[in-house]
Amino acid sequence: MNSQDLHTHSVWDDGQNTLEEMANAAVAANLDAIGFSGHSPLPYRNRWALQADRLEAYKTEARRLKKLFAAKIDIYLGIEWDVMSTFQPTGFDYVIGSVHHVTVNGTIYSADATPETVETCLKDAFHGDADASARAYFTQLPALAKIAEVDIIGHFDLPTKFNETHGFYNEESPAYTAAALEAMEALVEADKIFEINTGAISRGYRTTPYPSRKLLLELKRMGGRITINSDAHSVSGIALGFDLAKELARSCGFTERWIFDGTSFVPVGIE
Secondary structure, eight states, X not given: OOSEEOOBOOTTTTOSXXXXXXXXXXXXXXXXXXXXXXXXXXXXXXXXXXXXXXXXXXXXXXXXXXXXXXXXXXXXXXXXXXXXXXXXXXXXXXXXXXXXXXXXXXXXXXXXXXXXXXXXXXXXXXXXXXXXXXXXXXXXXXGGGGOTTOOEEOOTTGGGGGHXXXXXXXXXXXXXXXXXXXXXXXXXXXXXXXXXXXXXXXXXXXXXXXXXHHHHHHHHHHTOEEXXXXXXXXXXXTTTTHHHHHHHHHHTTOOEEEEEOXXXXXXXXXX
16 A cells, blocks of 8 residues: 555556556556546647546546456546646546646646747746746646645646756746745645655656755645655656655655555655
């Protein structure tokens, strides 16, 4: 039960492998549990989220695999619920809440799709003001505090995805820090769990997980809770970087992480 990965994607949304292939990879990685967390349907045309008319089929397939793999691994049905989604995320074992966009004057900009899309967003929507862009992202996160079904906050500082190579955001800026901590405080007050997310490492964009060490130290100071997920979009990403994530958590003073036991989230030590 202690070894699990609850943030994964598949061909049902923007991943590269089937749910069954992801489950087999989790078994091969000696995990006790895997959670499927497809991107929730969105109210505009896109190629990366679950389509609304396929949501029930996604649930059915996950439940089929839960039975098929019962002797090998626990499988949980989750969803990565985007703040732009227009339905209540009910009927899932757990829910990850995330922000992936900023909207300016009716135009939707991706916060992390590619370096080019981030650059376009900064230039066209914010006239090069990265602090304003960061605030537009972080001010959306407290909405997740009001969604009772949301258990986990996904990749809290997602806009920094390409910072190691492109330096789009000054993470030491007082304005950036203030926006991030304001959002964090609202989510901690709502008792949401923050994931340490290694997804950008597996895809070669970062050498460290989200959130940054600086923000994790603040999260610890606020009494926040953590879990560790891979955000895997392929079988090769399952549980990747978990040792690094645990080391980071310990160095920030965390002694426990929260895992799903099939009914609720419970604390376990960081081994």
